[in-house]
Amino acid sequence: MKVFGEYFDGKSSLAxxxxxxxxxxxxxxxxxxGISIKTTLDDIYISSRVGNTPRLIKLQEDAVIHVSDNDAxxxxxxxxxxxxxxxxxxxxxxxxxxxxxAIMLISVLYFIFDGSDKVAKMLAYNLPSVVEKKIxxxxxxxxxxxxxxxxxxxxxxxxxxxxxxxxxxxAKEYTLHFxxxxxxxxxxxxxxxIVITDELIEFSEGNNDMIFGVLAHEIGHxxxxxxxxMIIKASMVGILVGYFTGDVSTLATTLMSSVxxxxxxxxxxxxxxxxxKETMKKSGVDPKNLALFFEKxxxxxxxxxxxxxxxxxxANQERIxxxxxx
Amino acid sequence: MADIAAQTTQGxxxxxxxxxxxxGKTGEFFGIWIVNVFLTIITLGIYSAWAKVRTNRYFYGNxxxxxxxxxxxxxxxxxxxxxxLIFGLYAIFYVSLELLFNPLIAGIIFIFxxxxxxxxxxxxxxFRLHNTKHRNIRFVHHAHSGKYYLFYxxxxxxxxxxLGFSYGYSLSEFKKLLFDNSSYGSTDFRYxxxxxxxxxxxxxxxxxxxxxFIIVMIFVLIISTILAPLFADGAPxxxxxxxxxxxKGAIFILIGIYLAYFVILIVGKAAYDAFxxxxxxxxxxxxxxxxxxxxxxxTLAWIYGTNVLxxxxxxxxxxxxxxxxxxxxxxKNFAISCPDISSFIAASQEDTTxxxxxxxxxxxxxxxx
Numbered sequence: 097m098k099v100f101g102e103y104f105d106g107k108s109s110l111a112x113x114x115x116x117x118x119x120x121x122x123x124x125x126x127x128x129x130g131i132s133i134k135t136t137l138d139d140i141y142i143s144s145r146v147g148n149t150p151r152l153i154k155l156q157e158d159a160v161i162h163v164s165d166n167d168a169x170x171x172x173x174x175x176x177x178x179x180x181x182x183x184x185x186x187x188x189x190x191x192x193x194x195x196x197x198a199i200m201l202i203s204v205l206y207f208i209f210d211g212s213d214k215v216a217k218m219l220a221y222n223l224p225s226v227v228e229k230k231i232x233x234x235x236x237x238x239x240x241x242x243x244x245x246x247x248x249x250x251x252x253x254x255x256x257x258x259x260x261x262x263x264x265x266x267a268k269e270y271t272l273h274f275x276x277x278x279x280x281x282x283x284x285x286x287x288x289x290i291v292i293t294d295e296l297i298e299f300s301e302g303n304n305d306m307i308f309g310v311l312a313h314e315i316g317h318x319x320x321x322x323x324x325x326m327i328i329k330a331s332m333v334g335i336l337v338g339y340f341t342g343d344v345s346t347l348a349t350t351l352m353s354s355v356x357x358x359x360x361x362x363x364x365x366x367x368x369x370x371x372x373k374e375t376m377k378k379s380g381v382d383p384k385n386l387a388l389f390f391e392k393x394x395x396x397x398x399x400x401x402x403x404x405x406x407x408x409x410x411a412n413q414e415r416i417x418x419x420x421x422x
Numbered sequence: 423m424a425d426i427a428a429q430t431t432q433g434x435x436x437x438x439x440x441x442x443x444x445x446g447k448t449g450e451f452f453g454i455w456i457v458n459v460f461l462t463i464i465t466l467g468i469y470s471a472w473a474k475v476r477t478n479r480y481f482y483g484n485x486x487x488x489x490x491x492x493x494x495x496x497x498x499x500x501x502x503x504x505x506x507l508i509f510g511l512y513a514i515f516y517v518s519l520e521l522l523f524n525p526l527i528a529g530i531i532f533i534f535x536x537x538x539x540x541x542x543x544x545x546x547x548x549f550r551l552h553n554t555k556h557r558n559i560r561f562v563h564h565a566h567s568g569k570y571y572l573f574y575x576x577x578x579x580x581x582x583x584x585l586g587f588s589y590g591y592s593l594s595e596f597k598k599l600l601f602d603n604s605s606y607g608s609t610d611f612r613y614x615x616x617x618x619x620x621x622x623x624x625x626x627x628x629x630x631x632x633x634x635f636i637i638v639m640i641f642v643l644i645i646s647t648i649l650a651p652l653f654a655d656g657a658p659x660x661x662x663x664x665x666x667x668x669x670k671g672a673i674f675i676l677i678g679i680y681l682a683y684f685v686i687l688i689v690g691k692a693a694y695d696a697f698x699x700x701x702x703x704x705x706x707x708x709x710x711x712x713x714x715x716x717x718x719x720x721t722l723a724w725i726y727g728t729n730v731l732x733x734x735x736x737x738x739x740x741x742x743x744x745x746x747x748x749x750x751x752x753x754k755n756f757a758i759s760c761p762d763i764s765s766f767i768a769a770s771q772e773d774t775t776x777x778x779x780x781x782x783x784x785x786x787x788x789x790x791x
Binding site for chain 2: 107109147160192
């Protein structure tokens, strides 16, 4: 098989037309005007194919032959030369290209809807507690300064609820804060800071078991690392977008906003409810008190928008039933 | 050997200029691109270095001057190392600042990166030129990092002191630094442009952009005044309905302003690339060889704009089409007049690392060459 090419010695830009003859593994002849080279396939390197761009046969000492006829070269070296043509094979086959598009779309969709949850869960459970503590503390300071007001609750009532809170398993890991200003609300941060509002305490109308249930539910979110999972998920998307677009400035802002605007999924709510139910039972409190709270919440005027963090707590029948089930 | 080059290039000065020819095809590049994206995803980004090399090999290898294609010779492993280093540094920076709230470590990394920047830019230029070949002769950039440190220190200061008005002068000096320290083989490039030439091109860029901005704003205004009343159907009196209509009209104008902003960004870039780019290349020489760039701001703006829209509305699938299209246009409008393509002599030089190139890629610093 003969292949035509242009020989460049690597010292000047002068092109020499040459003819390449591959006889077998050991004899490759390169001939042109004033050029006669005998070499072996072991001593030369043939570049991989990219589209229909000229291929390079690299000889000793920077000398190179440019070959434009890719098909002729492929045919000439087939059987002798095992260069990696795999990438070109993938790139030039229509079926593989179509499959690539499909797999790409599916994997992107899978990642968005499911894969990211699993990765986030794995990371959240394996993160050092120092990180949780720092993020939670910062987020709490931020929310406290921007959105919350000091509680106006009587000191005795605060003590009463603190005593209630002390009944929890490992209550020392958590700090209860009394605040007001964001409606009927309670939330917990990864650092163990738990906030309960005056409005919620008033709403319970003295039913301490109900407050106990709400607190247990919030501790459930912390125990199951729900907010950490969401923070990780939000930053993962940020990192991915940053990686592909080259813009990393948006990354920094996603974190804080994801803590503040945390909306838990149904799955997370179910987990927190289950945790609360178990804790209540253990402490001798009837779980129906938490169910009562959800019922009461859903009966409130639907136009009431000040519920804030509870927007993501759809008090539906399913959850109430789950709590009431033995 | 060097004498031969000198002798043979003593030809007539009026050599016919010949355009670059781009032989890439959208369909062919689509296959390369989609496989790159796919393999990059399933290898969690590792393949991106190989993807970059294959993409560059495709584009360089399809650009022909006098029937010889360019060559891209970078080693993907080097690119990967650079990429990992930069990514690692960034990860430490991000984690220490955003997750551990430790501004000390982040600050140290930031200052370190700032100090390294001129070095990185120099290395990335060296890397890119070193890995570009034509007719088996490498391009070379031989400036020491010291020159870049001096440049950024001096011109950074100048920029602040002059409230930004030194930009044209600095740009001119940067092109000088770039070209006067580069060569094709052993033949040196020369930059003969003057700062006042650059300033004139910048004024043209600003003028063109402002003109188009005004045209787009007038267009948006006309469209909104025509369309806004349509939202107000059946609300002749000032009541809640017409309030609603005014709100809708305002939203429409707001969208128009964002659209104008998008148009301006693209027009500005196109005008800059055309006016400044054409001037710079006209001011460059390579012994007897001259360059001529004939980009048109309007055509470039049209291509940039429609490319962006096509990519967005095809969810990225039109990226290969857009890249082939812009490369074809730019090649067609870039001509070289070279008396003797066969007499350039190679230079010898040391290897460069990919760190700089990758730093530039990641942080997206625009170094127009």
